[in-house]
Amino acid sequence: MHVDIGAALASVADPGVERATLDDLDERVAAAHDRIERGRDDDEFGYASLNLPEATDADAIRDAVAPVADAESVITVGIGGSALGAKTITEALAEDPDSHVVLDNVDPEHVRRTLDGLSLEETAINVVSRSGTTAETLANFLVVREAYEDRGVDWTERIVVTTGESGPLRALADQHDLPTLPVPEGVPGRFSALSAVGLVPPAILGIDIEGLLAGGQKAANDLAPSLYDSPAYAYGAMAYALEEEGAQVNAVMPYAERLESFGEWFAQLWAESLGKDGRGQTPARALGATDQHSQLQLYRAGHRDKVVTFVRPRERADVAIPDPDHEDLSYLAGTDLGGLIDAEYEATVASLPAADRPALEVEIDRLDAESVGELLYAMEAACVLVGELAEVETFTQPAVEWGKNATRALIRGEETEETAVIDDRERLRIGETESL
Numbered sequence: 001m002h003v004d005i006g007a008a009l010a011s012v013a014d015p016g017v018e019r020a021t022l023d024d025l026d027e028r029v030a031a032a033h034d035r036i037e038r039g040r041d042d043d044e045f046g047y048a049s050l051n052l053p054e055a056t057d058a059d060a061i062r063d064a065v066a067p068v069a070d071a072e073s074v075i076t077v078g079i080g081g082s083a084l085g086a087k088t089i090t091e092a093l094a095e096d097p098d099s100h101v102v103l104d105n106v107d108p109e110h111v112r113r114t115l116d117g118l119s120l121e122e123t124a125i126n127v128v129s130r131s132g133t134t135a136e137t138l139a140n141f142l143v144v145r146e147a148y149e150d151r152g153v154d155w156t157e158r159i160v161v162t163t164g165e166s167g168p169l170r171a172l173a174d175q176h177d178l179p180t181l182p183v184p185e186g187v188p189g190r191f192s193a194l195s196a197v198g199l200v201p202p203a204i205l206g207i208d209i210e211g212l213l214a215g216g217q218k219a220a221n222d223l224a225p226s227l228y229d230s231p232a233y234a235y236g237a238m239a240y241a242l243e244e245e246g247a248q249v250n251a252v253m254p255y256a257e258r259l260e261s262f263g264e265w266f267a268q269l270w271a272e273s274l275g276k277d278g279r280g281q282t283p284a285r286a287l288g289a290t291d292q293h294s295q296l297q298l299y300r301a302g303h304r305d306k307v308v309t310f311v312r313p314r315e316r317a318d319v320a321i322p323d324p325d326h327e328d329l330s331y332l333a334g335t336d337l338g339g340l341i342d343a344e345y346e347a348t349v350a351s352l353p354a355a356d357r358p359a360l361e362v363e364i365d366r367l368d369a370e371s372v373g374e375l376l377y378a379m380e381a382a383c384v385l386v387g388e389l390a391e392v393e394t395f396t397q398p399a400v401e402w403g404k405n406a407t408r409a410l411i412r413g414e415e416t417e418e419t420a421v422i423d424d425r426e427r428l429r430i431g432e433t434e435s436l
């Protein structure tokens with residue numbers, strides 16, 4: 001992975017980071033690296049995430065999926081960290097982009113339409129929940145099961161479950177004698193893409209999961225005590241320093257359709273890990289080149305509270321642009337779509353410092369298993385570094401847990417501290433007579 005931080009230096013951007021600030025920060029990066037390495041050595045909660053490439057047993061995943069390896073598609077039932085890693089990986093690497101369907105919402109119409117559109121005989125079910133208690137996942141699992149039964153397909157023969165040692169999902173898996181894989185110890189869901197949590201659908205779809213792990217391992221080996229020697233830490237240190245300078249929004253803009261879900265995965269990683277103690281960058285999602293024609297206006301000319309992170313593969317398969325039969329289009333003659341998107345990338349990156357706004361660049365060699373594994377690991381390491389520098393509890397998510405508890409209490413009809421807050425919340429209804 002390659003990171004270019006030049007377009008976010010104070011000499012060209014505001015907010016921007018002075019070279020001297022970066023040099024000072026480098027000492028803190030060294031200390032943070034030391035802390036991270038100690039955490040990894042001791043397999044401490046959270047830090048153990050950065051040991052996944054070597055801790056993950058690819059053979060065990062292949063064995064568990066063997067009974068469903070003939071499936072043409074996979075439906076994942078999971079949410080957040082139990083869905084986005086697999087979604088990102090299959091979107092980036094699967095031959096057929098429609099071969100992995102993710103049910104990570106309980107919008108009834110969406111669930112019904114998704115199931116109606118699938119040939120369930122050919123579809124494997126991947127149910128994932130670290131806690132085994134998440135309401136959306138359990139509810140969707142029950143709905144999916146029934147859909148298989150209604151179509152006369154034995155769901156117990158088409159399923160792989162990944163979950164913790166206890167909880168309702170584990171109990172159901174035991175009850176029906178389903179093939180299960182464990183979630184890795186000490187690894188929060190959003191850091192678990194390079195484990196069974198993220199690798200079951202890729203394994204079923206024939207993606208090179210060993211390559212993904214090798215890429216992750218390469219990024220692990222590239223961590224070093226100086227930001228100038230480590231692309232992952234260079235990105236993390238700059239994101240931290242830019243937030244200190246006022247860049248409270250981090251807009252991630254991949255220039256590849258196959259990396260669109262990467263933005264979603266990154267958003268969870270960044271928000272849930274770093275949104276604490278009144279701080280943390282707000283992740284925004286954009287897609288190049290499409291959003292050059294919409295959001296870019298704001299990024300170049302809106303509040304000075306953003307950094308744009310550009311992401312692209314350096315090599316990609318290409319499509320030639322046919323010779324145009326109109327004089328005004330002659331500039332396209334002899335070019336291809338890859339050349340066009342790269343030109344758009346270069347122009348847009350440069351357009352930000354030209355408007356005195358910061359940009360960070362993250363490039364991978366190409367969209368293959370190694371590079372994607374490297375990208376995911378490096379961003380996780382960057383996130384852990386930011387957490388160390390900002391002195392927040394990177395690996396917890398108490399604010400999210402509040403909503404989960406409140407939802408469960410509402411559904412059960414219980415009265416709890418959370419439901420009291422819901423009952424008492426301020427309302428100012430407009431358009432309804434009772435508000436008058």
Ligand SMILES: O=P(O)(O)OC[C@H]1O[C@H](O)[C@H](O)[C@@H](O)[C@@H]1O
Binds near residue numbers: 082131189400
């Ligand atoms: O894997 P599960 O236990 O079902 O949790 C799924 C998701 O639930 C919550 O929203 C957590 O805050 C997320 O971090 C987690 O990824």
